[in-house]
Amino acid sequence: MDPVVALGALVQQAASAVLGSEHVVDPQVRRSAHADLQSDVALGLARTAKQPPRQLAQRIADALPANELVERVELAGPGFLNVTLRTDWLARTASAIAHDDRLGVAPAERRHRVVIDYASPNFAKEMHVGHLRSTIIGDCLARTLAFLGHTVIRQNHLGDWGTPFGMLIEHLRDQAVDPLLAADPARRELALADLAAFYRTANQRYVDEPAFAERARRRVVLLQAGDADTHAWWTQLIAATTGNMQQIFDLLGVTMTPADVRPESFYNDRLPVLVDELLASGRASVSDGAVCVFPAGFTNREGGPMPLMLRKRDGGYGYGTTDLAAIRYRVDELGATRILYVVGAAQAQHLGMVIAAAGELGWLGDARAMHVPFGMVLGKDGKPLKSRAGNAFRLIDLLLRAVERARSVLPNRVKELADDARELVATMVGVGAVKYADLSSDRIKDYVFDLDRMVAFEGDTGGYLQYAHARIRTLLERAGVERATAAIAITDPAERALVLELLRFPSVVHAVGDLEADVARSLQPHRLAGYLHDLAAAFARFYDACPIFGSADAVRDSRLALADLTGRTLATGLGLLGIAAPDRM
Numbered sequence: 001m002d003p004v005v006a007l008g009a010l011v012q013q014a015a016s017a018v019l020g021s022e023h024v025v026d027p028q029v030r031r032s033a034h035a036d037l038q039s040d041v042a043l044g045l046a047r048t049a050k051q052p053p054r055q056l057a058q059r060i061a062d063a064l065p066a067n068e069l070v071e072r073v074e075l076a077g078p079g080f081l082n083v084t085l086r087t088d089w090l091a092r093t094a095s096a097i098a099h100d101d102r103l104g105v106a107p108a109e110r111r112h113r114v115v116i117d118y119a120s121p122n123f124a125k126e127m128h129v130g131h132l133r134s135t136i137i138g139d140c141l142a143r144t145l146a147f148l149g150h151t152v153i154r155q156n157h158l159g160d161w162g163t164p165f166g167m168l169i170e171h172l173r174d175q176a177v178d179p180l181l182a183a184d185p186a187r188r189e190l191a192l193a194d195l196a197a198f199y200r201t202a203n204q205r206y207v208d209e210p211a212f213a214e215r216a217r218r219r220v221v222l223l224q225a226g227d228a229d230t231h232a233w234w235t236q237l238i239a240a241t242t243g244n245m246q247q248i249f250d251l252l253g254v255t256m257t258p259a260d261v262r263p264e265s266f267y268n269d270r271l272p273v274l275v276d277e278l279l280a281s282g283r284a285s286v287s288d289g290a291v292c293v294f295p296a297g298f299t300n301r302e303g304g305p306m307p308l309m310l311r312k313r314d315g316g317y318g319y320g321t322t323d324l325a326a327i328r329y330r331v332d333e334l335g336a337t338r339i340l341y342v343v344g345a346a347q348a349q350h351l352g353m354v355i356a357a358a359g360e361l362g363w364l365g366d367a368r369a370m371h372v373p374f375g376m377v378l379g380k381d382g383k384p385l386k387s388r389a390g391n392a393f394r395l396i397d398l399l400l401r402a403v404e405r406a407r408s409v410l411p412n413r414v415k416e417l418a419d420d421a422r423e424l425v426a427t428m429v430g431v432g433a434v435k436y437a438d439l440s441s442d443r444i445k446d447y448v449f450d451l452d453r454m455v456a457f458e459g460d461t462g463g464y465l466q467y468a469h470a471r472i473r474t475l476l477e478r479a480g481v482e483r484a485t486a487a488i489a490i491t492d493p494a495e496r497a498l499v500l501e502l503l504r505f506p507s508v509v510h511a512v513g514d515l516e517a518d519v520a521r522s523l524q525p526h527r528l529a530g531y532l533h534d535l536a537a538a539f540a541r542f543y544d545a546c547p548i549f550g551s552a553d554a555v556r557d558s559r560l561a562l563a564d565l566t567g568r569t570l571a572t573g574l575g576l577l578g579i580a581a582p583d584r585m
Helices: 003-019 041-049 053-063 087-098 129-147 163-174 192-208 210-225 228-252 270-281 319-332 345-361 395-409 419-439 462-479 493-502 505-512 525-545 553-577
Strands: 029-031 037-039 070-076 080-085 113-117 151-155 285-287 290-293 308-311 338-341 368-371
Touching (some): 003 037, 003 053, 041 053, 041 080, 053 070, 053 080, 080 087, 087 553, 113 129, 129 151, 129 228, 129 395, 129 419, 129 505, 129 553, 163 192, 163 210, 192 210, 210 228, 228 395, 228 419, 270 308, 270 319, 290 345, 308 345, 319 338, 345 368, 395 419, 419 525, 462 553, 493 553, 505 525, 525 553
Parallel strands (some): 113 338, 338 368
Antiparallel strands (some): 029 037, 037 080, 070 080, 285 290, 290 308
16 A cells, blocks of 8 residues: 555544544645655644644644554644654565555456547548647556556547548549559559648648638538548548558557547448437527537637537538537447547537537436547747648657667667667667657646657656666566565665655556546546656665675565566556566666
């Protein structure tokens, strides 16, 4: 058990005994430089209790129930409780976790069927840096929730059914680019790089040429109506996209597979039925020629109700329709009790309206749908990251640059490995650097992409954690053991500090994968990333202060067990982040 959690429960019990059980008590327990743990509970309750904080702190200390956790409590400053824990409790608890394959992480008490909507790139466009965060944050949450025992259903809600396709198909037809009719079989596949250029031109034409824009919109309606010629073009555009997407997924090591793809087109046959049903029941209405619903709490600039459009005046369907159909499918057919949308913060209003509408329509039932927003990836100039040409960075280029940079800075002992082994480590380090830099940032905030800082083996980087794990594996190899499971003893302050970090792991994982808490306090991968950095730093201090080889057998075995437990915790935590843990670096 995390001693912070254990002590917090005792402090809550003592404070309730002093103030009365009707008071809600936050125990305010944290690590301290002056003791093992510190509680600031008296400072927060002094006004309510109408007592000086120091006097209240003493009363709470005196009311602590008998327990095997606390060695002593000392008052400090205006009313801090400095708590020293019993060494035998720490050692015994660490030894128990060392023998547990789950490292003390109990499965969630209440299990859910969690649908996670993440990645979701657009067809006919290369994945760019803007797709990075959804993909790796969503994958981290999927891994963590599955580890906690939830049933996780990944959904890649690909954008394959909208205005961009109408624009692109019309432009390709105007340019007489028809891969279906090419005489040379090798030219019957559209190259995604070529499509990117075509798309930019088509998008500009959509803005500049009203007649072209109208044709593009009609083409979308034809696509949604099943027109054979339009559908054939659409099929070619999709074929050009899937290979690029899977190449990037494989390089990133994400757990999304082709079987998880549920594109917008999957819901096409459901859309007319959905709209007709809502019109017939009176829960949707016609507004300015379009079919809409008006979820409560959303207003336009004039203060009137804001519409969520279901069917446009031209008969086409919008994102709102598809998203509502997806909610219905996920609850009714996939059995979701939780739905997570790992989507950029810019989509907050749209998703809020969709979720609100689904709730008002009764489609969510007892399930909860939550937006898990994130900020943008910025360049060093503080603006959204762009290539030199001014376009969004191709994600594949970004990742290959990271691998190349990692290859150049790998330690000599790695460079001496066989080519395939060296390349594997370079890929682990380069991709891991990009993923860690993202996941270690508070997801709701923007962050600056700095490849030189990311691909390093010191500081708060993925390489630092990977190197710590590899160092431990080398240490155990030198000792001739695969896994060290001796009883852990604590004889040095650095050992004690390392044990305190190791015991935090279960509560950190639960905090990251908490589906019951408010979203603002849960589903935060940076909590796990920050913890792993703290653990690696504690191990470095332990390794410097506590000799392993040359010590007495019992001390040596205990310290090897501490090293082994640290290595397994790092590997498990990195695995939940979706980052590889090399055995050699």
